[in-house]
Amino acid sequence: MNQMTSFDGYAQLIQPATLRIERLLPGxxxxxxxxxxxxxxxxQWLAAGxxxxxxxxxxxxxxxNYELTDPPGERPAGFGSGEQRMHNQIVECDPPRKLTISWNGSGNVTFELAQRGDDVLLTLVHRRLPDRSSLMMHAAGWHMHLDILAARVTGEKPEPFWDGWSRLMTDYDQRLPA
Structure with missing residues (x-):
């Protein structure tokens, strides 16, 4: 592993409008x-489609999101109770190494997978987030969704989605520059 890799689970602001977050997953x-x-x-961890x-x-x-964990946790004010839909496009696809998709309204998202012995380093980069509010919401969202993915692939029970997301919003408010 190189020294640029951080496994504290938190997204890093690597450019003014770009987040990077990593997970080491078994398999x-x-x-x-x-x-x-x-x-x-x-x-099971993000969205169907x-x-x-x-x-x-x-x-x-x-x-x-209300189906991701049982229980789902306390949904924050301002979020609808139903499903949300978003249209995307595949920008780059190199199975099983790299997938880049457009992200409606805020740039694109790249998933890169690198084998590390018995594990896989998943690196997610979300580019062109328009403002701090969007950075915070996406950082907390990606963090929580990837925590659920890690729980799914390891057979563990994830933290309730909305409770984790709310906690992470507070964390990212302290971590991301104003």
């Missing part, structure tokens, strides 16, 4: 790739 790149690209596995793994293809992500 193979191919298995983690399935959690990124297969709707039935991705919906079938995707054709072709550059330029469009797909929809469908969030049901």
């Amino acid at each position: 193979t790149r191919e298995r983690v790739w399935e959690y990124l690209t297969q709707s039935d596995l991705r919906r 079938d995707m054709d793994l072709e550059e330029g293809s469009s797909f929809e992500l469908v969030w049901r």
Whole structure:
């Protein structure tokens, strides 16, 4: 591992509008790739939605954060109780190493997978976030979603989604520059 890798779980601001967050997950790149690209596995930690793994293809992500954990935790004010949908496009696809998708309204997201012995280093980079509020919400969101992914691949029970997200919003308010 190089010294730039940080496994404290927190997203890092690597440029003024760019977040990077990493997780070390057990297994193979191919298995983690399935959690990124297969709707039935991705919906367990992020959002459902079938995707054709072709550059330029469009797909929809469908969030049901209330289904990610049992219990889901206390939903913060301002968040609807139903599902949310977002249209995206595959920007780059290099199975099982790299997937970049457009992120409606705020740049794009790249997932990179590197085998590290019996584990996989997942590096997520979210580019072109428009402001501090968006940086905080996405940092807390990615952090919590990746915590759930780590719990799913290790067979552990994740923290309630909304409780974790709210706690992380407070943490990121202290960590990200005003």
